[in-house]
């Protein structure tokens with residue numbers, strides 16, 4: 001069963017310059033999908049459309065639905081998207097955490113869409129909810145950090161808290177936009193393993209944008225590759241050939257990617273001499 005359906009989505013930010021040139025895509029329940037492609041190919045724009053944070057062009061007929069319920073149609077937000085949004089957990093850099101609040105409160109906030117408004121306004125959480133939040137933190141290996149301020153955590157830990165918040169939310173789909181973009185290899189591995197774990201154990205559908213194809217190959221089953229706002233490849237990730245990767249990224253960019261991976265893997269044992 002498809003849980004995300006996208007049809008006819010075009011997006012231009014300026015006249016005649018399209019970030020998305022007509023995207024049709026269906027994502028199956030329980031899949032783990034890597035959205036890949038060079039910088040500027042439209043990955044984040046597409047993710048933001050799925051959450052209804054960005055609207056498609058109004059001129060072209062289009063629809064994005066989640067669990068069969070429209071999020072947006074013909075560039076207009078559907079009037080009742082609150083319930084659909086509650087089923088989507090966003091692990092987006094810009095939405096991540098409220099830095100002055102504790103890690104535990106940040107996770108509890110994930111459950112707010114499930115509690116009555118008066119209680120969320122007053123910030124009351126039941127013992128049961130607190131236990132649930134601690135369990136979610138346990139799953140991402142951060143239970144001991146529950147009472148720390150979110151701002152005291154590293155980038156990788158913050159991404160893991162965002163995943164715990166999505167678990168607390170009981171999200172059925174997780175959209176993770178570049179969750180490992182600025183992380184070291186060990187933190188990247190932890191974040192990807194957690195995403196893979198909740199995909200496999202809880203059956204949560206995961207869509208993750210990634211810059212490094214190596215990580216996509218290691219952790220995801222399906223790849224959707226965008227190039228200049230169009231789908232260039234959609235299929236099992238092990239069927240993505242090196243020729244296609246060269247076409248996608250260009251030889252120079254692929255070399256840079258490989259360089260970055262090599263340098264990353266050296267980092268833990270590598271002491272830079274002070275100048």
Ligand SMILES: Nc1ncnc2c1ncn2[C@@H]1O[C@H](COP(=O)(O)OP(=O)(O)OP(=O)(O)O)[C@@H](O)[C@H]1O
Nearest residue numbers: 013014018019037038039040041042043044045046
């Ligand atoms: N808010 C915006 N205003 C104007 N142009 C935008 C905006 N958001 C994205 N774009 C443009 O849309 C295109 C796609 O951008 P997008 O961020 O979706 O690419 P991406 O594949 O996620 O890139 P990256 O991997 O570098 O994050 C780019 O040309 C970008 O400059």
